[in-house]
Amino acid sequence: MSTTRVPPVTAIGTPRITAGFAEYGRLDLLAHREVHGGFAALSAGELIGLADRIELRGRGGAGFPFARKVRAVLDSCRRQELPPVIVVNATEGEPASWKDKAILTRGPHLILDGAALAAAALEAEEIVIGIADDGIGQSSITAALAERRMPCPARIVTVPHRFISGEGGALVRGINGEAHIPPGRKVRSSDNGVLGLPTLLSNAETFAQLAIAARLGPWEYNAVGIPEEPGTVLLTVGGSATDPAVVEAPTGTPLTDVLDMCGADIGPGLLVGGYHGKWIAPRTAPAVAVSRKGFAMVGGTLGAGILLPIGSTTCPLGEVAQVVQYLAGESAGQCGPCRLGLPDLARAVTMVSLGGSALENVRQAAGVVKGRGACSHPDGTARFALSALEVFGGDVEAHTNGEGCGKQVRGILPLPYTAEQGARKLAVDWSRCDGHGLCSAVAPEIIRLDANGFPAFPQTPLPPWLENGARKAVNVCPALALRLTEATR
Amino acid sequence: MARSKNNQRSARRVDVAATGTRPASTGTVVLLVVSVLAATWAVAMMTVPGRLGYYYFFAYAEFYLGVITLVSLSVTIMVGLIATDRLVLSIRQRVLLQSAHRTTGLIAVISLAVHIWTKLVEQHIRWIDVVVPFLFPYNRLAIGFGTVSALVMVLVMWTGLARARFVGRGRPWMWRGLHALSYLMWPIALAHGLSAGRPPTPWVVVSYLVCVLLVLVGLAVRLSVRLNRRKDFSSVVTGAVRPVGTLVPTAAPPARRAADYETGGPRAVRAQFGEPAYRYADEEPPPPSRQGAEPVYPPAYGRWAVDVPRERAGSGRHSRAEFVDLADPDHLPPDETPTLVDMASRRARRAARQGTRRGRADRRARVSDELADEAYWARLRGEAN
Numbered sequence: 001m002s003t004t005r006v007p008p009v010t011a012i013g014t015p016r017i018t019a020g021f022a023e024y025g026r027l028d029l030l031a032h033r034e035v036h037g038g039f040a041a042l043s044a045g046e047l048i049g050l051a052d053r054i055e056l057r058g059r060g061g062a063g064f065p066f067a068r069k070v071r072a073v074l075d076s077c078r079r080q081e082l083p084p085v086i087v088v089n090a091t092e093g094e095p096a097s098w099k100d101k102a103i104l105t106r107g108p109h110l111i112l113d114g115a116a117l118a119a120a121a122l123e124a125e126e127i128v129i130g131i132a133d134d135g136i137g138q139s140s141i142t143a144a145l146a147e148r149r150m151p152c153p154a155r156i157v158t159v160p161h162r163f164i165s166g167e168g169g170a171l172v173r174g175i176n177g178e179a180h181i182p183p184g185r186k187v188r189s190s191d192n193g194v195l196g197l198p199t200l201l202s203n204a205e206t207f208a209q210l211a212i213a214a215r216l217g218p219w220e221y222n223a224v225g226i227p228e229e230p231g232t233v234l235l236t237v238g239g240s241a242t243d244p245a246v247v248e249a250p251t252g253t254p255l256t257d258v259l260d261m262c263g264a265d266i267g268p269g270l271l272v273g274g275y276h277g278k279w280i281a282p283r284t285a286p287a288v289a290v291s292r293k294g295f296a297m298v299g300g301t302l303g304a305g306i307l308l309p310i311g312s313t314t315c316p317l318g319e320v321a322q323v324v325q326y327l328a329g330e331s332a333g334q335c336g337p338c339r340l341g342l343p344d345l346a347r348a349v350t351m352v353s354l355g356g357s358a359l360e361n362v363r364q365a366a367g368v369v370k371g372r373g374a375c376s377h378p379d380g381t382a383r384f385a386l387s388a389l390e391v392f393g394g395d396v397e398a399h400t401n402g403e404g405c406g407k408q409v410r411g412i413l414p415l416p417y418t419a420e421q422g423a424r425k426l427a428v429d430w431s432r433c434d435g436h437g438l439c440s441a442v443a444p445e446i447i448r449l450d451a452n453g454f455p456a457f458p459q460t461p462l463p464p465w466l467e468n469g470a471r472k473a474v475n476v477c478p479a480l481a482l483r484l485t486e487a488t489r
Numbered sequence: 490m491a492r493s494k495n496n497q498r499s500a501r502r503v504d505v506a507a508t509g510t511r512p513a514s515t516g517t518v519v520l521l522v523v524s525v526l527a528a529t530w531a532v533a534m535m536t537v538p539g540r541l542g543y544y545y546f547f548a549y550a551e552f553y554l555g556v557i558t559l560v561s562l563s564v565t566i567m568v569g570l571i572a573t574d575r576l577v578l579s580i581r582q583r584v585l586l587q588s589a590h591r592t593t594g595l596i597a598v599i600s601l602a603v604h605i606w607t608k609l610v611e612q613h614i615r616w617i618d619v620v621v622p623f624l625f626p627y628n629r630l631a632i633g634f635g636t637v638s639a640l641v642m643v644l645v646m647w648t649g650l651a652r653a654r655f656v657g658r659g660r661p662w663m664w665r666g667l668h669a670l671s672y673l674m675w676p677i678a679l680a681h682g683l684s685a686g687r688p689p690t691p692w693v694v695v696s697y698l699v700c701v702l703l704v705l706v707g708l709a710v711r712l713s714v715r716l717n718r719r720k721d722f723s724s725v726v727t728g729a730v731r732p733v734g735t736l737v738p739t740a741a742p743p744a745r746r747a748a749d750y751e752t753g754g755p756r757a758v759r760a761q762f763g764e765p766a767y768r769y770a771d772e773e774p775p776p777p778s779r780q781g782a783e784p785v786y787p788p789a790y791g792r793w794a795v796d797v798p799r800e801r802a803g804s805g806r807h808s809r810a811e812f813v814d815l816a817d818p819d820h821l822p823p824d825e826t827p828t829l830v831d832m833a834s835r836r837a838r839r840a841a842r843q844g845t846r847r848g849r850a851d852r853r854a855r856v857s858d859e860l861a862d863e864a865y866w867a868r869l870r871g872e873a874n
Contacts, residue, residue: 153523436575438587441584474656476587478583479574480661483653
């Protein structure tokens, strides 16, 4: 990921979070003060009031009301007589999302302002900023932290760049020095988070919005956007867009405006809310206004503000199959239904994209994983796959009954592991493979057997943590048919 | 307001593995084991009970480790043979047997090392006898057998460890051949074990013989199953590809490309000796020169065999790298139309090309060939990638 560049940032209407990005590039403390000015510290009550009146909700995808979160942390602090910890979640494990990285690299002081505001109001013990270890934004946030004063000790923690490491519980565990995977039992981080202290954990953009609101005040903050969800949102437009960008837009902006601005060709479908989100059909897109409510009306979700138009030049089912394979590989492997069920789901989706009529199999595989994990990864993946098959019904038809859509898979939906970065793929010499099946016994999370007893495995590059299992499978193959392709770094 | 403490800490240490445990690298584990052993030994040497324990260990190792080596080698071979069975065993049982095969093999090689070490320390053998067989003056045959089987054991273990490297094109048979050397080595090792040291009791000899017989039966079963389970349909049904028609030489024999540049190549030859006459006997009327005298050959190249032995077309697959790319003008001298039956000139040309295209460039060309192949087959399979 370190080779990829953060996409450019633009705004519809008056920029707030992205203000000054065009003039200064990256806002250091001086530029930040010049653009945004100062703000007054708030008490805990004022913070809750402000968050309530601007309807601030978590911008990481779940959309939990920020005020309620603060209240829960305050209650917990009073009950346990412990100071809280503020955690800024800027890990952004979603491969298609760039909004937090855009703020991290170009306006880091806004995030720090928001965190400082919350820390001062709650008299926090410490601030922890969690970022991914892909190198993007690390130097920027480090430099920003070095040139300013914070109300309490602040530290930066890097966690491995994985899809599930953005989950709140996983981040808390990572900060505590445990495995950075979601906890098996739901622990409310407002009760028992970092170092066992009550923890206020929210997304980086949430803190940045809080910093904006503290300056503007609720009245002016609510001047843009729709009344139910005032203010602006950061959207990442990628996929088939000719000019992929991070766009700051007031809520209520027509979706087509944002897409047109980035030169996006919707094609047969638009993915909203990232890889745990849903697909919406192109005919519904013109009616959608960018907001949680607007997307919910057409069966979508705003999530972390990711918009991925698929475009009409690629094979949508092939793309979806690749992403489901990727998501199956992203399972932490701690819950059986997810570890073994997601590869089944990926296989079912791949079968559909290859032309088998296996829609029922997909539904069945999705039903097996739904709601059966410590985190929402299996649910999100199942939702993604099912909504894709629904929206791309025409393509499924073409793949089932005919020659397929005749388009190539172009990799419009980004995947973080590529052969160029040294990720390896499994390959099999089919003329040698004799269906012994030992590979599926040692690496069931990668290799399943088809009805004839021959191995089926993802065609996408393997994530590093699955390479070991793949190597075991290669070693047990009695026919010496299975191999790991050489890394082409 | 407290001063900003920018203590950056990395949680990278925590975990990258899926299950929450981070596998240690092999080097670290080996280093740890070796240093723990060395520390234990050093501490033991400093105390009287430790020295006594060491003495007992040495006596034990000297007396038994040869036996342990032989027994675990036998178990390894038998388990390895059984693990290939598909008739009775389930997948899980086969995986289990495979790991048992690896474990006992490792035990065999480690105890072999200790066995050799004790024999060296006792000066029962010399250093050179570890690597060169049949040099030891006393009991030459029995101890030489031990050397031979030790060398083969190490070789076979290396093939086991480096198995993944043999997955390339055409290499599995090399691996199988090398790994199956153990079947030949085992009787030699048995001969060494039963004759080099103390005389064995009859039940030991008998049980080893029974083991050998069982393995022979197992091998026979394995071979017959393999022979009856041919899945390469095409080679059974289709005959060999055979050229039809009489073979006659093309006009210009193959020339090295470098020579082409110097002399002007076959074009110059053609200008000098006139238009080349014929390719197939039934294609054109035979030129007059053929009737009476012998055909005229360019003196620079001399005569070459008209009756080219036909190369038997293999039934297996052809790799694209072995074909001459007809579309690529660089691969062919301009006036040579390749005739499929003219194997001699093709072979010579290939030899000439191999002389020039070697090493890295050759490998790169092969890799790109493979890539093109892969894309082609992927297209055929319908995986539009």
